[in-house]
Amino acid sequence: xxxxxxxxxxxxxxxxxxxxxxxxxxxxxxxxxxxxxxxxxxxxxxxxxxxxxxxxxxxxxxxxxxxxxxxxxxxxxxxxxxxxxxxxxxxxxxxxxxxxxxxxxxxxxxxxxxxxxxxxxxxxxxxxxxxxxxxxxxxxxxxxxxxxxxxxxxxxxxxxxxxxxxxxxxxxxxxxxxxxxxxxxxxxxxxxxxxxxxxxxxxxxxxxxxxxxxxxxxxxxxxxxxxxxxxxxxxxxxxxxxxxxxxxxxxxxxxxxxxxxxxxxxxxxxxxxxxxxxxxxxxxxxxxxxxxxxxxxxxxxxxxxxxxxxxxxxxxxxxxxxxxxxxxxxxxxxxxxxxxxxxxxxxxxxxxxxxxxxxxxxxxxxxxxxxxxxxxxxxxxxxxxxxxxxxxxxxxxxxxxxxxxxxxxxxxxxxxxxxxxxxxxxxxxxxxxxxxxxxxxxxxxxxxxxxxxxxx
Amino acid sequence: xxxxxxxxxxxxxxxxxxxxxxxxxxxxxxxxxxxxxxxxxxxxxxxxxxxxxxxxxxxxxxxxxxxxxxxxxxxxxxxxxxxxxxxxxxxxxxxxxxxxxxxxxxxxxxxxxxxxxxxxxxxxxxxxxxxxxxxxxxxxxxxxxxxxxxxxxxxxxxxxxxxxxxxxxxxxxxxxxxxxxxxxxxxxxxxxxxxxxxxxxxxxxxxxxxxxxxxxxxxxxxxxxxxxxxxxxxxxxxxxxxxxxxxxxxxxxxxxxxxxxxxxxxxxxxxxxxxx
Numbered sequence: 255x256x257x258x259x260x261x262x263x264x265x266x267x268x269x270x271x272x273x274x275x276x277x278x279x280x281x282x283x284x285x286x287x288x289x290x291x292x293x294x295x296x297x298x299x300x301x302x303x304x305x306x307x308x309x310x311x312x313x314x315x316x317x318x319x320x321x322x323x324x325x326x327x328x329x330x331x332x333x334x335x336x337x338x339x340x341x342x343x344x345x346x347x348x349x350x351x352x353x354x355x356x357x358x359x360x361x362x363x364x365x366x367x368x369x370x371x372x373x374x375x376x377x378x379x380x381x382x383x384x385x386x387x388x389x390x391x392x393x394x395x396x397x398x399x400x401x402x403x404x405x406x407x408x409x410x411x412x413x414x415x416x417x418x419x420x421x422x423x424x425x426x427x428x429x430x431x432x433x434x435x436x437x438x439x440x441x442x443x444x445x446x447x448x449x450x451x452x453x454x455x456x457x458x459x460x461x462x463x464x465x466x467x468x469x470x471x472x473x474x475x476x477x478x479x480x481x482x483x484x485x486x487x488x489x490x491x492x493x494x495x496x497x498x499x500x501x502x503x504x505x506x507x508x509x510x511x512x513x514x515x516x517x518x519x520x521x522x523x524x525x526x527x528x529x530x531x532x533x534x535x536x537x538x539x540x541x542x543x544x545x546x547x548x549x550x551x552x553x554x555x556x557x558x559x560x561x562x563x564x565x566x567x568x569x570x571x572x573x574x575x576x577x578x579x580x581x582x583x584x585x586x587x588x589x590x591x592x593x594x595x596x597x598x599x600x601x602x603x604x605x606x607x608x609x610x611x612x613x614x615x616x617x618x619x620x621x622x623x624x625x626x627x628x629x630x631x632x633x634x635x636x637x638x639x640x641x642x643x644x645x646x647x648x649x650x651x652x653x654x655x656x657x658x659x660x661x662x663x664x665x666x667x668x669x670x671x672x673x674x675x676x677x678x679x680x681x682x683x684x685x686x687x688x689x690x691x692x693x694x695x696x697x698x699x700x701x702x703x704x705x706x707x708x709x710x
Numbered sequence: 711x712x713x714x715x716x717x718x719x720x721x722x723x724x725x726x727x728x729x730x731x732x733x734x735x736x737x738x739x740x741x742x743x744x745x746x747x748x749x750x751x752x753x754x755x756x757x758x759x760x761x762x763x764x765x766x767x768x769x770x771x772x773x774x775x776x777x778x779x780x781x782x783x784x785x786x787x788x789x790x791x792x793x794x795x796x797x798x799x800x801x802x803x804x805x806x807x808x809x810x811x812x813x814x815x816x817x818x819x820x821x822x823x824x825x826x827x828x829x830x831x832x833x834x835x836x837x838x839x840x841x842x843x844x845x846x847x848x849x850x851x852x853x854x855x856x857x858x859x860x861x862x863x864x865x866x867x868x869x870x871x872x873x874x875x876x877x878x879x880x881x882x883x884x885x886x887x888x889x890x891x892x893x894x895x896x897x898x899x900x901x902x903x904x905x906x907x908x909x910x911x912x913x914x915x916x917x918x919x920x921x922x923x924x925x926x927x928x929x930x931x932x933x934x935x936x937x938x939x940x941x942x943x944x945x946x947x948x949x950x951x952x953x954x955x956x957x958x959x960x961x962x963x964x965x966x967x968x969x970x971x972x973x974x975x976x977x978x979x980x981x982x983x984x985x986x
Contacts, residue, residue, distance in 0.1 A: 325857030332835050332851065335819035450856055532859015536852070537891055541829070547855040660897070 301480070305421045308478030309414075309430070310437045312373070315472035316410065317441030319380050321449050322465035323348075323403050325529075327387070330458040334391045344393075344400055351404030353645045359408035360638025363416065364631060372413040374476055379406035381469035388462035408641065412634035415620040417479060424628055424691075425570075428621055432566020435616040439558035439609075446551050501632055505639055510626045512686050514643040516582070519678035520615060521647030523585045523671050526655030527608075530667060531592055531601060539598045549602045557609020558616065565613050566621075573693040574622055578682045581614020585675025593668035619644075625689035812875035820881055822850055822870075827879040831890060834881065838864065838903060847905040849896055850883065863893040864903040884908070 327348075331341045366372050383399035383406075414434070422430035445468075452460045504510065532547045539546055569577045588607040595601055619640055627636035651671075659667040688694045822831045832852025840846050845867040854860030871882040885893075885906065894904040 321856070327857070329854070329857045329860075332819045332833055333821075335816060337818070338836055446856060453856065528858060532854060533861055533895070534859075536854060536859050536861045537895075540887055540891070543853050543859070544855045547853075547859045551855065551858065 302421065305479050306430070306433070308475050309418060309421060310433060311475035311478070312414065312417075312472060313434045313437040314441035314444075315468060315475055316377065316414065317438040318445035318448070319377070319384075319465055319468050319472060320407070321442060321445030322384065322461050323380075323407075326449065326453070326458075326461060327400075329453070330387065330461065331391065331396070333458040336391075340393065344396055347397055348400035348404045349645070349649060351401045352408055353642060353649070355405045355408040356638040356642040356645060357635065358638075359405060360412050360635040360641070361632075363409055363412045363634035363638075369413045369416040369420065370476055370479055372409055373417065374473060376406040376410035376413060377469050377472045377476070379403070380410075381466045384462045384465035384469070388459050388466065391459075408638065411641065412637045415624070415637055416634055418620070419624050419628060419633065421479070424624065427624055427628075428566040428570040428617070428690075429563065430566070431617045431621050432563040432569075435562035435566070435613055436559045438616065439555040439562070439612070443552045443555040443559075446548065446555075450548055500630065501635060504627050504630055504632050504636055507626055509687055509689055510623070510636060510639070512681065513622050513626075513689075514640045516578070516678055516682050516686060517615075517619060517640055518643040518647035519674055519681065520582060520585065520611075521644045522651045522654070523589065523675035523678060524608075524611065525648040525651035526667070527589060527592065527671060529652070530655065530659065530664065534596075534664065535598060535601065538596065542598075546598050546602060550605045553602060553605045554609035554612055557606050558613040561610060562613040562617060566617050569617065569621060569690065573688045573690045574618060574625070575682065575686060575688050577614050578618050578622075578686070579679060581611045581618070582675065582679040582682050584608070584611045585678065586672040589668045589672035589675055593665045593672070622689050625691060815872075815874045815880065817848075817872070817881060822848075822852075822881045822883045823879045824886065825882060825884055827882065829887070831883055831885070831887070832860075834870075835862065836899075837867075838905075847903060848883075849903075850890075852890060862896040863890060864896040864905045865893070866905050866907050868908045869906065 328341050328345060331344065336344075363369065363372050379402050383403040386395040386399035386402075389395075415431075418430045418434055419427055448464060449461045452464050528550065531550060535546045535550070536543045565577050565581075584607040588604055588611070591604045591607075592601070595604060620637060623637045623640055624633060627633045630636075655667050655671060658670045688697060817834050817837070819833055819835065821833050823829065824831050832850045834848050835851045836849035837845050838847040838849070847864045847866055848870050849862055849864050851860050851862050865883060865885065869884045871884065873880050873882070883890075889906070893906045896903055
């Protein structure tokens, strides 16, 4: 609480300086002053545990909040008598905002030193947009709420990743992200249960009041973290031109490009599956269809909560590629199973595979990005870039899957999505280099040794 | 302190935006009307009003009150004296006819109940009308969880029963779950909608000739599902489905001549419900 207010006064004149001079002065400052000491000093014993616990809770509550904004918005607006056209416009507005904000939001999070403050403001923006939805659902406020939510979700994700990196350090990041995923999925599960119950028993509108109320515990969880700052490699060159070149270098990193491509294909293969499965369940199953769909959403969350810490450790000990391959390989299997399986119980069971995939994906996106851009000062920008490609994958997934479903039927759609998943898996396995710095180094040493003595 | 500050900021912006929204009220389409009164009263939902900016809303709301069906209960023709604050609208033009919510009501987004009056089947999200402006079919969205996995189907307008005065069960769809599940999905407004027809479904075997009330409004009150008059057994839904479906563009039915039965059908169940 005190620590966070200290940020402005402590740099003293610098606070005013980077208002005037923009980014250049700011970066020089973070490189020159021992601000890193602030966070490295925090990395001791009880305080670290306290911060870790705060992160756990933060992930839980934030995931909880996010549940209400999603496909449910269409249900809510329908209940308010909105036309399908207006609802479609609203949802596209949200998607487009989120897509357009990824890179700028990443750059913004990079530029703001206190990631905690970014997270707090983003959560506050969530609360505001939930209230706008709930209190005054007319087009002006709904569109504002969608834009607000679209942008702030692009700042919140990277901010939490940056907080995790700062608190856990690069060496502990895999395990940290594993815990993040565990608590986020618990939050998702709780959120789905709470919001589903509120929507069913009270009213559609109450879901958004509940969402707004749940931002409060998220803010309190954030306060436990104290002041956290991402230590950045000292930067000697401060000119904008050089910064741009640096950004260009990171975004052109071959590993980042391949990984972004894999991530886009992952979402392309994944995003359309659940809506199709849900629609099929609604068609096939009776009154219990809604419960089955709820199970299809909650079961993977339970799996994520169970396996993600283990996956985080696995990424540290055995490398990122093995975890990625494991998660990605479930994509084609799941899609093919859905093409064959029709029994509702089995359909829900197949969703276990979705849990494995989600866990790997949730952990690996920030982890691999941190491997590549962690200390460059452009971590969040790189994360925004990956988020952008993920968004493209998600958007094209529903469009393409819808097209295939219309022309060739449901089974063909699943085969198509399985094929995309297979390509993504092959890309991970054959094209993506290991990014775990320790293992990557070990590999090169090993290879050099092998080359030194070819055969005995 | 961080939290305190952001909370204050949040409150300030919320109030600002609420005010901005209030100013902008008259301009957007019909949506403003249904939303505003609800924001003020939040009637049957047992919704606690936890938020301060709700106080921003009421001043705007009462203007367009009576579009909302729920609040009105009187059995009599409520059109004569609905509300005193109608005044500003009434005084200027003479060609205005007050239509009470017990007489006609907005149905977009309203829940659709099954024949037993308990089961919520889905909600009306759109209405298909012909070149006379007569409703041909309702698009009903049903199923799903938090918006995931819902399906849209088109059902013939004759299958919908409207009870404008009844706040508990205002809209009934004479189809059971099996029939709804068997119905083909309504996807694209540019393509022929496959509308579930009443006679083939077997619910109301009587072809709707003139503005005759379609039979089953009593059967809607009985708990028995409307299976008996059925010629085609719904036990085999998938083969039955295609036969019960007519692409609306390909079927210019003669019986469309029966114009707008719902208003005729409405008063009776309406009166029934009020007796309760």
